[in-house]
Structures are given as C-alpha cells and as structure tokens.
Amino acid sequence: MGTAADTALTFRDATDADVDALVELIESAYRGESSRTGWTTEADILHGQRTDREAVLEVVEAPDSRLLTVEREGRIVACCQLEHRGEHAYFGMFAVSPALQGAGLGRTVIAEAERQAREGWGVTEMHMTVITVREDLIAWYERRGYRRTGKTAPFPYGDERFGVPQCDDLEFELLVKELVPPSYTVRPLTR
Numbered sequence: 001m002g003t004a005a006d007t008a009l010t011f012r013d014a015t016d017a018d019v020d021a022l023v024e025l026i027e028s029a030y031r032g033e034s035s036r037t038g039w040t041t042e043a044d045i046l047h048g049q050r051t052d053r054e055a056v057l058e059v060v061e062a063p064d065s066r067l068l069t070v071e072r073e074g075r076i077v078a079c080c081q082l083e084h085r086g087e088h089a090y091f092g093m094f095a096v097s098p099a100l101q102g103a104g105l106g107r108t109v110i111a112e113a114e115r116q117a118r119e120g121w122g123v124t125e126m127h128m129t130v131i132t133v134r135e136d137l138i139a140w141y142e143r144r145g146y147r148r149t150g151k152t153a154p155f156p157y158g159d160e161r162f163g164v165p166q167c168d169d170l171e172f173e174l175l176v177k178e179l180v181p182p183s184y185t186v187r188p189l190t191r
Helices: 016-030 033-039 055-062 105-121 135-141
Strands: 010-013 064-071 074-083 086-098 125-131 149-155 169-178
Touching: 016 055, 016 064, 016 074, 055 064, 055 169, 064 086, 064 105, 074 105, 086 105, 105 125, 125 135, 135 169
Parallel strands: 086 125
Antiparallel strands: 010 064, 064 074, 074 086, 125 169, 149 169
C-alpha cells in the first residue's frame, strides 16, 4: 500500500481562483476541531483565524512570491509560500490536509519547495519562523535539516488576523537551512 507521498502529485503556482480553497486548507490544518485530525494543530494555543482571503491573495499576487499549491487527483492537498528575499527564500503558509498528515506528504512538499527555490532563484538558504512553543513542529523541521538560530520576534498580540492567543508567552523563532546542490557521483573514466 502506498503513502500520500507516493501518489501522483501536481505542483503548481496558486491562482486567484484557488484562494478560497487554500484558506480552507490552511484553516483546517491549524485551527478548530478539524485541525485535531492532524498533528499540526494550534487549536490549544490560538483561537480564531490562521489566515484570511486577503492574506492569501496578497501572497498569490506579490512580486517575488509564490504560493506553491499541491494537488492530488485534482484536489488541493497542501501548499506553501515561497518568497525570494535576496540570498535566501522565506518558507511560510505551509499546510497539509489534516487527513493526510503523517504519511510523508509534508516531507515531499518541503523538499520540492527547497529544490524550486534553489534552482529557480539560486538562493543558498531557506528561512522560516515558527512559534517557539511548537516544540514538536520545530523538531520536525530540525529532522529536515533546519537549525534553530535563537533569533526571536514577538507574536503580534492584539492583531486578530493572526489568531487570538490563549497564552501570553508566544514568540517566533527563525529557523534556517542551508540549501546545497544535490551531490553527483563521480565515476572514473573508462577507455
């Protein structure tokens, strides 16, 4: 039996027509009861919305930004933001359908996002920010080669576009991964 990662996936840039489906996917992966089906839920630390139509549309339409959309059998199952920021790319708005989490799809998506950023923009690092209390999520990224930097930024308390915090110690930490080209096997010349 195959996993979600083995099933044929289509990677493409989001369009304006995808915005509503992408908002629904992102919300389902992080907020509310539906998010509890997967392991990426933030329902215990943040209530309210994770994103909205305007925020997703802004990413879709921004220069030097892409919202990589992943489809399986014609249905959007994952997405992530890639933003070109000079020598590095920013990775954000990552969501995998809760029903498909834990089957390798997230690993496949992040690997493809890194490849596209490295090959398309020639960047040497990927940056992201993660809420520091999300130790399980940070550990997942560390297993993918990201390292904690200790550089933090405050959570935007009072701005409900990012959710309603259920604790007063939220902050973001910068995680960084060096993007190295794939290694090639050197074979000896034969005569």
